[in-house]
Amino acid sequence: MTVTRSEKMHKAGFVNIVGNPNVGKSTLMNQLVGERISIATFKAQTTRHRIMGIVNTPEMQIVFSDTPGVIKPNYKLQESMLAFSESALTDADVLLYVTDVVEEPEKNKEFLDKVAKISQPVILLINKIDSLTSTPSSKGEESSQSKLGAIVEKWHSLLPNAEILPISAKNKFGTDILLNRIKELLPDSPPFFDKDQLTDKPARFFVTEIVREKILLYYDKEIPYSVEVRCDSFKEDDNRIHIMVTIFVERDSQKGIIIGHQGVAIKKVSTEARKALEKFFDKKIYLETFVKVDKDWRSNEKELNAFGYNPS
Numbered sequence: 001m002t003v004t005r006s007e008k009m010h011k012a013g014f015v016n017i018v019g020n021p022n023v024g025k026s027t028l029m030n031q032l033v034g035e036r037i038s039i040a041t042f043k044a045q046t047t048r049h050r051i052m053g054i055v056n057t058p059e060m061q062i063v064f065s066d067t068p069g070v071i072k073p074n075y076k077l078q079e080s081m082l083a084f085s086e087s088a089l090t091d092a093d094v095l096l097y098v099t100d101v102v103e104e105p106e107k108n109k110e111f112l113d114k115v116a117k118i119s120q121p122v123i124l125l126i127n128k129i130d131s132l133t134s135t136p137s138s139k140g141e142e143s144s145q146s147k148l149g150a151i152v153e154k155w156h157s158l159l160p161n162a163e164i165l166p167i168s169a170k171n172k173f174g175t176d177i178l179l180n181r182i183k184e185l186l187p188d189s190p191p192f193f194d195k196d197q198l199t200d201k202p203a204r205f206f207v208t209e210i211v212r213e214k215i216l217l218y219y220d221k222e223i224p225y226s227v228e229v230r231c232d233s234f235k236e237d238d239n240r241i242h243i244m245v246t247i248f249v250e251r252d253s254q255k256g257i258i259i260g261h262q263g264v265a266i267k268k269v270s271t272e273a274r275k276a277l278e279k280f281f282d283k284k285i286y287l288e289t290f291v292k293v294d295k296d297w298r299s300n301e302k303e304l305n306a307f308g309y310n311p312s
Helices: 025-033 076-087 109-117 144-158 175-185 203-218 252-259 261-281 301-306
Strands: 011-019 051-057 060-066 094-100 122-127 135-137 140-142 163-166 228-236 240-249 284-293
Touching (some): 011 175, 025 051, 025 175, 122 144, 203 228
Parallel strands (some): 122 163
């Protein structure tokens, strides 16, 4: 294949975001892409899939990839989530490893050791620096700057080849610097996707993610982690979109909690999801929700494949 001079001047590459749960990976992804691609909540393990968000300019295409938080798996769903994160180490042109100011660097050391061995450029992002405050110590007040310096030193000892950048994804602090550095590191390449494409995921995927986000926000304890959502129908016309979804749980007792007394709970979830879907698609939404029991879906490989949890 002959590469023209104009194609050589174009930059494109895959920038994969990895890290432990609840450090702000999805918030960072959304800030960098400029669109709400990944659901971001205060709860750990919010992201279950590997989700791409694409940034395009005339001279460049950055394909960002958000991944699930790195965890030690206890069942097959979590095994698939970990596989998504590990696959991101092998096909990155630039790897963003996200941590925060309170996480212990030794957490999930086995995964970190794999990051240390990759040959691609690694940028270590210390997120949530806005939460650092000065505190009194025996030698006087310890400044937030000295705290950050100690954190940087710890991480440098574990990832000596990584560039380290303190950021606040929520407040967009440092994200412009990060984006400029990514642009410098991208290889010369023609685009991998159409220039008007925002993500690799279809509309139905975002329907299920938005419904699942509302469940994460509205229910406590184990319920959000026992739930999966499937989009059964997505019919669009000029005026509105008619959507039917099924919410799967593992036990009859969970079905009762999801529905709530006289259907109040499911009605609230459906209403909040519909509002978010209307904002996302910029169109009137008619949403129907159903709840079904699918025992042990999180440990059933066939069921997981059907839900799209296959990293290969």
